[in-house]
Amino acid sequence: MWYHAIPLDPENFGKQNVGIYRMEVKGKRKLGLQPVPMHDIALHLHKAEERGEDLPIAITLGNDPIITLMGATPAEIRSVRV
Secondary structure, eight states: OOEEEEEEETTEEEEEOOBOOOEEEEETTEEEEOOOTTSHHHHHHHHHHHHTOOOOEEEEESOOHHHHHHHTSOOOTTTOOO
16 A cells, blocks of 8 residues: 655645655654655755744545556646646
8 A cells, every 4th residue: 555645835735746755653643754855845844844834744545546656756846737
């Protein structure tokens, strides 16, 4: 089963992104996530850190296979609409 992370851009909540990221269970209500620097999630995380905010992320399970395909496709955040 694939896990997907869907972060929200802290400067524009209308922008969403989906990606497949390595995650680690760190506690009952805590996950660690590896944001690779060249991926959009790292940009979102950097923006949130600059504002002193947490980054809102939805973790989804059991998605339609097209979500896995889109999450693994390197594309500009503005260029793909599903």
